[in-house]
Amino acid sequence: xxxxxxxxxxxxxxxxxxxPDPGLPPAPITRTARPGREEYAGKSxxxxxxxxxxxxxxxxxxxxxxxxWWTQCMLRSAFPLRERLTLFWHGHFTSGYRxxxxxxxxxxxxxxxxxxxxxxxxxxxxxISRDPAxxxxxxxxxxxxxxxxxxxxxxVMELFTLGVGHYTEDDxxxxxxxxxxxxxxxxxxxxxxxxxxxxxxTVLGTTGKLDGDDICDILLAxxxxxxxxxxxxxxxxxxxxxxxxxxxxxxxxxxxxxWQLRPVLRRLFRSRAFYSPRATGTRIKSPVELIVGLxxxxxxxxxxxxxxxxLADSLGQGLMDPP
Numbered sequence: 001x002x003x004x005x006x007x008x009x010x011x012x013x014x015x016x017x018x019x020p021d022p023g024l025p026p027a028p029i030t031r032t033a034r035p036g037r038e039e040y041a042g043k044s045x046x047x048x049x050x051x052x053x054x055x056x057x058x059x060x061x062x063x064x065x066x067x068x069w070w071t072q073c074m075l076r077s078a079f080p081l082r083e084r085l086t087l088f089w090h091g092h093f094t095s096g097y098r099x100x101x102x103x104x105x106x107x108x109x110x111x112x113x114x115x116x117x118x119x120x121x122x123x124x125x126x127x128i129s130r131d132p133a134x135x136x137x138x139x140x141x142x143x144x145x146x147x148x149x150x151x152x153x154x155x156v157m158e159l160f161t162l163g164v165g166h167y168t169e170d171d172x173x174x175x176x177x178x179x180x181x182x183x184x185x186x187x188x189x190x191x192x193x194x195x196x197x198x199x200x201x202t203v204l205g206t207t208g209k210l211d212g213d214d215i216c217d218i219l220l221a222x223x224x225x226x227x228x229x230x231x232x233x234x235x236x237x238x239x240x241x242x243x244x245x246x247x248x249x250x251x252x253x254x255x256x257x258x259w260q261l262r263p264v265l266r267r268l269f270r271s272r273a274f275y276s277p278r279a280t281g282t283r284i285k286s287p288v289e290l291i292v293g294l295x296x297x298x299x300x301x302x303x304x305x306x307x308x309x310x311l312a313d314s315l316g317q318g319l320m321d322p323p
Contacts, residue, residue, distance in 0.1 A: 010269045014118060014262055016079040023076040028065040031058060032104045033186060056101075063103035067309035067319045070110060074292040075302040085117035086110065087288060088236050093128050093160060095137040096322045105133040106320045108187065121229060122259040125160065125216050130182070130189035141183040145197040148176040157219065163231075166224040167204065174201040178210040220259060226251035230264055237268060238279040246273045287315035 001009040035055050040048050074083045090113055097106055109131050116124035128134050129152070135141045143149040153175035157167045181196030182189070201210045206218050219225055230250035234242045242250075249271075250264050257263040268274055285293065291312055295305050309319055 006270055010266055013081045013269075014265060016082055017119070017262075019079075021073075021078050021082070023078040024073050025069060025076060027107060028062065028069050029104060029107060031055075031062055034102070059101075059103045063097055063106065063320070064309070066103055066107050066110075067321075068306070070319055071288075071292065071305075071308040071312070072302060074288070075295055075305055075308075080296070082114060082117045084289075086114045088233075089113040089117065089124070090320070091236075091322075092232060093124075093134065094322050095131075095133045095320075097320050100133045100136045102133070102136070104187065105131075105136065109133040110320070118261045118265055120259055121254070121261055122216070122220055125156075125220065126213060128160075129156070129179075129212055129216060130184075132184040132187060132189065135182065135184050135189070140179055143176065143180050143182065144195045145177075145180050148173070148180055148197070150176040152176070152179055153215075156215070161219040161225045161228060162222055163224060163228040166222060166228075171203050174203045174210075175215045177201050178203065178215045179212045182212050223251075226254045230254050233261075233264065234268060238274050239282045243273060246271065287312045287317040288319065290315075 035051050077083045138152040139149045140152040150172050153172045177197040178201055181192040198209055203218055253267045254264045291308050
Protein backbone atom coordinates (compact mmCIF):
# COMPACT_ATOMS: atom_id res chain seq x y z
CA UNK A 1 0.00 0.00 0.00
CA UNK A 2 2.84 2.38 0.80
CA UNK A 3 4.42 1.74 -2.59
CA UNK A 4 1.13 2.47 -4.34
CA UNK A 5 0.84 5.96 -2.86
CA UNK A 6 -2.29 7.38 -1.20
CA UNK A 7 -4.59 7.58 -4.25
CA UNK A 8 -3.94 4.07 -5.58
CA UNK A 9 -3.90 2.65 -2.04
CA UNK A 10 -7.38 4.05 -1.38
CA UNK A 11 -8.60 2.63 -4.69
CA UNK A 12 -7.16 -0.77 -3.75
CA UNK A 13 -8.89 -0.75 -0.37
CA UNK A 14 -12.24 0.03 -2.03
CA UNK A 15 -11.84 -2.35 -4.98
CA UNK A 16 -14.28 -5.09 -4.06
CA UNK A 17 -17.49 -3.94 -5.76
CA UNK A 18 -19.42 -6.99 -6.95
CA UNK A 19 -16.63 -9.40 -6.02
CA PRO A 20 -17.05 -12.41 -3.71
CA ASP A 21 -14.66 -12.38 -0.78
CA PRO A 22 -12.46 -15.50 -1.00
CA GLY A 23 -11.45 -15.10 2.64
CA LEU A 24 -14.90 -15.42 4.22
CA PRO A 25 -15.57 -18.77 5.89
CA PRO A 26 -18.92 -20.51 5.33
CA ALA A 27 -21.68 -19.26 7.61
CA PRO A 28 -22.67 -21.69 10.40
CA ILE A 29 -26.40 -21.65 9.59
CA THR A 30 -28.35 -24.79 10.46
CA ARG A 31 -31.71 -23.22 11.37
CA THR A 32 -33.49 -20.53 9.34
CA ALA A 33 -36.96 -20.64 10.91
CA ARG A 34 -38.77 -20.91 14.21
CA PRO A 35 -40.90 -24.03 14.78
CA GLY A 36 -44.06 -23.90 12.66
CA ARG A 37 -47.64 -24.88 13.43
CA GLU A 38 -47.12 -28.34 12.00
CA GLU A 39 -44.40 -29.02 14.59
CA TYR A 40 -46.78 -28.13 17.41
CA ALA A 41 -49.82 -29.89 15.95
CA GLY A 42 -51.23 -32.65 18.14
CA LYS A 43 -48.72 -32.00 20.94
CA SER A 44 -49.55 -31.55 24.60
CA UNK A 45 -48.81 -28.29 26.37
CA UNK A 46 -45.69 -29.77 27.94
CA UNK A 47 -44.49 -31.06 24.58
CA UNK A 48 -45.04 -27.66 22.96
CA UNK A 49 -43.05 -26.04 25.75
CA UNK A 50 -40.27 -28.57 25.18
CA UNK A 51 -40.18 -27.80 21.45
CA UNK A 52 -40.01 -24.05 22.16
CA UNK A 53 -37.27 -24.47 24.76
CA UNK A 54 -35.22 -26.66 22.41
CA UNK A 55 -35.56 -24.05 19.65
CA UNK A 56 -34.40 -21.26 22.00
CA UNK A 57 -31.43 -23.33 23.14
CA UNK A 58 -30.41 -24.21 19.58
CA UNK A 59 -30.92 -20.62 18.44
CA UNK A 60 -28.66 -19.27 21.20
CA UNK A 61 -25.96 -21.74 20.13
CA UNK A 62 -26.35 -20.68 16.50
CA UNK A 63 -26.17 -17.02 17.53
CA UNK A 64 -22.89 -17.67 19.35
CA UNK A 65 -21.56 -19.41 16.24
CA UNK A 66 -22.64 -16.52 14.00
CA UNK A 67 -20.83 -13.97 16.18
CA UNK A 68 -17.69 -16.07 16.13
CA TRP A 69 -18.07 -16.46 12.36
CA TRP A 70 -18.19 -12.67 12.00
CA THR A 71 -14.92 -12.24 13.91
CA GLN A 72 -13.39 -14.84 11.60
CA CYS A 73 -14.68 -12.85 8.61
CA MET A 74 -12.87 -9.79 9.98
CA LEU A 75 -9.67 -11.79 10.48
CA ARG A 76 -9.68 -13.55 7.11
CA SER A 77 -11.31 -11.07 4.74
CA ALA A 78 -9.50 -10.14 1.53
CA PHE A 79 -11.39 -6.83 1.76
CA PRO A 80 -10.80 -5.61 5.33
CA LEU A 81 -12.37 -2.19 4.70
CA ARG A 82 -15.65 -3.90 3.80
CA GLU A 83 -15.62 -5.72 7.15
CA ARG A 84 -14.73 -2.48 8.94
CA LEU A 85 -17.67 -0.74 7.26
CA THR A 86 -19.97 -3.65 8.10
CA LEU A 87 -19.03 -3.08 11.75
CA PHE A 88 -19.63 0.66 11.33
CA TRP A 89 -23.10 0.20 9.84
CA HIS A 90 -23.92 -2.33 12.56
CA GLY A 91 -23.35 0.50 15.03
CA HIS A 92 -25.30 2.98 12.91
CA PHE A 93 -28.32 0.76 12.16
CA THR A 94 -28.25 -0.88 15.56
CA SER A 95 -30.20 -4.07 16.25
CA GLY A 96 -29.68 -6.64 19.00
CA TYR A 97 -30.34 -10.32 19.55
CA ARG A 98 -31.93 -9.86 22.97
CA UNK A 99 -34.89 -8.10 21.33
CA UNK A 100 -34.84 -9.80 17.92
CA UNK A 101 -34.54 -13.32 19.43
CA UNK A 102 -33.76 -14.82 16.04
CA UNK A 103 -30.15 -15.63 15.17
CA UNK A 104 -30.88 -16.12 11.47
CA UNK A 105 -32.42 -12.67 11.19
CA UNK A 106 -29.29 -11.19 12.78
CA UNK A 107 -27.20 -13.05 10.19
CA UNK A 108 -29.40 -11.81 7.33
CA UNK A 109 -29.01 -8.24 8.56
CA UNK A 110 -25.24 -8.69 8.76
CA UNK A 111 -25.11 -9.81 5.12
CA UNK A 112 -27.29 -6.84 4.16
CA UNK A 113 -24.85 -4.41 5.80
CA UNK A 114 -21.89 -6.12 4.13
CA UNK A 115 -23.59 -6.01 0.71
CA UNK A 116 -24.20 -2.26 0.92
CA UNK A 117 -21.06 -1.41 2.92
CA UNK A 118 -19.64 1.14 0.45
CA UNK A 119 -22.49 1.13 -2.04
CA UNK A 120 -25.77 3.02 -2.32
CA UNK A 121 -26.88 4.51 1.00
CA UNK A 122 -30.35 5.15 -0.38
CA UNK A 123 -30.74 1.44 -1.17
CA UNK A 124 -29.31 0.56 2.25
CA UNK A 125 -31.86 2.79 4.01
CA UNK A 126 -34.78 1.33 2.05
CA UNK A 127 -33.55 -2.24 2.61
CA ILE A 128 -32.89 -1.81 6.34
CA SER A 129 -36.41 -0.41 6.71
CA ARG A 130 -37.69 -3.77 5.41
CA ASP A 131 -35.20 -5.91 7.34
CA PRO A 132 -36.93 -8.43 9.67
CA ALA A 133 -34.39 -7.91 12.47
CA UNK A 134 -34.85 -4.13 12.34
CA UNK A 135 -38.65 -4.40 12.12
CA UNK A 136 -38.62 -6.59 15.25
CA UNK A 137 -35.97 -4.57 17.11
CA UNK A 138 -37.79 -1.25 16.74
CA UNK A 139 -41.30 -2.70 17.05
CA UNK A 140 -42.49 -1.76 13.57
CA UNK A 141 -44.01 -5.24 13.27
CA UNK A 142 -46.52 -3.90 15.81
CA UNK A 143 -47.20 -0.67 13.88
CA UNK A 144 -50.89 -0.67 12.88
CA UNK A 145 -53.40 1.79 11.48
CA UNK A 146 -55.08 3.55 14.40
CA UNK A 147 -52.34 2.38 16.81
CA UNK A 148 -49.10 3.70 15.30
CA UNK A 149 -45.83 2.70 16.94
CA UNK A 150 -43.34 5.55 16.66
CA UNK A 151 -40.10 3.73 17.51
CA UNK A 152 -38.81 3.20 13.97
CA UNK A 153 -40.04 6.58 12.72
CA UNK A 154 -38.13 8.28 15.54
CA UNK A 155 -34.88 6.36 15.09
CA VAL A 156 -34.84 6.66 11.30
CA MET A 157 -34.80 10.44 11.78
CA GLU A 158 -32.74 10.83 14.96
CA LEU A 159 -30.06 8.19 14.37
CA PHE A 160 -30.14 6.97 10.78
CA THR A 161 -30.57 10.09 8.63
CA LEU A 162 -31.04 13.58 10.11
CA GLY A 163 -29.83 13.85 13.69
CA VAL A 164 -31.48 15.69 16.57
CA GLY A 165 -33.01 19.09 15.83
CA HIS A 166 -33.96 18.58 12.19
CA TYR A 167 -37.51 17.27 12.63
CA THR A 168 -40.51 17.76 14.92
CA GLU A 169 -42.62 15.41 17.02
CA ASP A 170 -45.40 15.86 14.47
CA ASP A 171 -43.02 14.65 11.74
CA UNK A 172 -42.38 11.51 13.79
CA UNK A 173 -46.08 10.87 14.36
CA UNK A 174 -46.90 11.30 10.68
CA UNK A 175 -43.95 9.15 9.57
CA UNK A 176 -45.07 6.40 11.96
CA UNK A 177 -48.43 6.34 10.15
CA UNK A 178 -46.57 5.96 6.84
CA UNK A 179 -44.73 2.87 8.15
CA UNK A 180 -47.92 1.14 9.38
CA UNK A 181 -48.34 -2.33 7.92
CA UNK A 182 -44.59 -2.80 7.35
CA UNK A 183 -43.84 -6.14 9.00
CA UNK A 184 -42.46 -9.58 8.18
CA UNK A 185 -43.55 -13.17 7.95
CA UNK A 186 -40.93 -15.85 8.49
CA UNK A 187 -37.79 -14.42 6.91
CA UNK A 188 -39.44 -12.04 4.42
CA UNK A 189 -40.71 -8.48 4.51
CA UNK A 190 -44.50 -8.26 4.22
CA UNK A 191 -46.69 -5.24 3.52
CA UNK A 192 -50.01 -5.74 5.30
CA UNK A 193 -52.31 -3.48 3.33
CA UNK A 194 -55.15 -3.83 5.84
CA UNK A 195 -52.90 -2.56 8.65
CA UNK A 196 -51.59 0.41 6.62
CA UNK A 197 -52.90 3.93 7.17
CA UNK A 198 -53.41 5.17 3.60
CA UNK A 199 -54.62 8.62 4.61
CA UNK A 200 -52.76 11.83 3.88
CA UNK A 201 -49.72 12.64 6.01
CA THR A 202 -47.39 15.65 6.15
CA VAL A 203 -43.72 14.98 6.87
CA LEU A 204 -41.07 17.71 6.68
CA GLY A 205 -43.32 19.84 4.47
CA THR A 206 -44.34 17.08 2.03
CA THR A 207 -48.02 16.06 2.01
CA GLY A 208 -49.58 13.00 0.39
CA LYS A 209 -50.63 9.41 0.93
CA LEU A 210 -47.11 8.62 2.03
CA ASP A 211 -45.69 5.17 2.75
CA GLY A 212 -42.37 4.04 4.21
CA ASP A 213 -40.48 4.35 0.91
CA ASP A 214 -41.72 7.92 0.52
CA ILE A 215 -40.46 8.73 4.02
CA CYS A 216 -36.98 7.38 3.24
CA ASP A 217 -36.77 9.57 0.13
CA ILE A 218 -38.12 12.64 1.92
CA LEU A 219 -35.49 12.24 4.64
CA LEU A 220 -32.65 11.92 2.14
CA ALA A 221 -33.85 15.08 0.39
CA UNK A 222 -33.11 17.10 3.54
CA UNK A 223 -29.73 18.92 3.60
CA UNK A 224 -29.18 17.66 7.16
CA UNK A 225 -29.16 14.03 5.98
CA UNK A 226 -25.94 14.19 3.93
CA UNK A 227 -24.20 16.13 6.70
CA UNK A 228 -25.32 13.61 9.31
CA UNK A 229 -24.19 10.52 7.39
CA UNK A 230 -20.92 12.12 6.26
CA UNK A 231 -20.29 13.28 9.82
CA UNK A 232 -20.79 9.80 11.21
CA UNK A 233 -18.30 8.38 8.70
CA UNK A 234 -15.78 11.12 9.45
CA UNK A 235 -16.10 10.67 13.21
CA UNK A 236 -15.63 6.91 12.89
CA UNK A 237 -12.54 7.01 10.68
CA UNK A 238 -10.86 10.33 11.64
CA UNK A 239 -11.97 12.17 14.77
CA UNK A 240 -15.14 13.31 16.49
CA UNK A 241 -15.00 17.03 15.70
CA UNK A 242 -14.80 17.61 11.93
CA UNK A 243 -14.08 21.05 10.54
CA UNK A 244 -17.37 22.46 9.11
CA UNK A 245 -15.77 23.12 5.72
CA UNK A 246 -14.49 19.53 5.50
CA UNK A 247 -17.90 18.19 6.51
CA UNK A 248 -19.63 20.42 3.93
CA UNK A 249 -17.34 19.03 1.22
CA UNK A 250 -18.04 15.42 2.19
CA UNK A 251 -21.79 16.06 2.35
CA UNK A 252 -21.71 17.74 -1.07
CA UNK A 253 -19.82 14.77 -2.53
CA UNK A 254 -22.42 12.39 -1.10
CA UNK A 255 -25.37 14.27 -2.62
CA UNK A 256 -23.63 14.85 -5.97
CA UNK A 257 -22.92 11.11 -6.14
CA UNK A 258 -26.63 10.42 -5.50
CA TRP A 259 -25.87 8.74 -2.17
CA GLN A 260 -23.15 6.43 -3.48
CA LEU A 261 -20.74 5.93 -0.57
CA ARG A 262 -17.50 5.16 -2.43
CA PRO A 263 -16.93 8.73 -3.66
CA VAL A 264 -17.30 10.19 -0.16
CA LEU A 265 -15.01 7.53 1.31
CA ARG A 266 -12.41 8.25 -1.39
CA ARG A 267 -12.60 11.96 -0.63
CA LEU A 268 -12.31 11.32 3.12
CA PHE A 269 -9.32 8.96 2.84
CA ARG A 270 -7.50 11.29 0.44
CA SER A 271 -8.17 14.48 2.39
CA ARG A 272 -5.50 16.47 4.21
CA ALA A 273 -7.82 16.47 7.23
CA PHE A 274 -7.64 12.67 7.44
CA TYR A 275 -3.80 12.77 7.66
CA SER A 276 -3.59 15.87 9.87
CA PRO A 277 -2.14 15.82 13.40
CA ARG A 278 -5.66 16.43 14.67
CA ALA A 279 -6.76 13.08 13.24
CA THR A 280 -3.63 11.08 14.07
CA GLY A 281 -3.63 8.98 17.23
CA THR A 282 -6.86 10.52 18.55
CA ARG A 283 -9.38 7.68 18.13
CA ILE A 284 -9.57 5.06 20.85
CA LYS A 285 -10.05 1.62 19.30
CA SER A 286 -13.17 -0.27 20.25
CA PRO A 287 -12.64 -3.75 21.72
CA VAL A 288 -13.45 -5.44 18.40
CA GLU A 289 -11.12 -3.11 16.47
CA LEU A 290 -8.38 -3.72 19.01
CA ILE A 291 -8.68 -7.52 19.04
CA VAL A 292 -9.03 -7.98 15.29
CA GLY A 293 -6.44 -5.31 14.50
CA LEU A 294 -3.84 -6.94 16.75
CA UNK A 295 -4.38 -10.35 15.18
CA UNK A 296 -4.10 -8.99 11.65
CA UNK A 297 -1.14 -6.71 12.41
CA UNK A 298 0.82 -9.49 14.10
CA UNK A 299 -0.06 -12.04 11.42
CA UNK A 300 -1.48 -14.51 13.92
CA UNK A 301 -3.09 -17.72 12.72
CA UNK A 302 -6.90 -17.26 12.43
CA UNK A 303 -7.34 -20.99 13.09
CA UNK A 304 -5.95 -20.42 16.59
CA UNK A 305 -8.06 -17.28 17.14
CA UNK A 306 -11.10 -18.83 18.78
CA UNK A 307 -13.48 -17.19 21.22
CA UNK A 308 -12.76 -13.63 20.06
CA UNK A 309 -16.42 -12.60 20.27
CA UNK A 310 -16.44 -13.68 23.94
CA LEU A 311 -13.23 -11.74 24.52
CA ALA A 312 -14.86 -8.65 23.00
CA ASP A 313 -17.84 -9.23 25.33
CA SER A 314 -15.54 -9.22 28.34
CA LEU A 315 -14.08 -5.90 27.14
CA GLY A 316 -17.54 -4.34 26.79
CA GLN A 317 -18.51 -4.70 23.13
CA GLY A 318 -20.94 -7.50 22.30
CA LEU A 319 -21.37 -8.02 18.57
CA MET A 320 -25.05 -8.05 17.58
CA ASP A 321 -25.96 -7.44 21.24
CA PRO A 322 -25.61 -3.71 21.99
CA PRO A 323 -26.08 -2.29 25.47
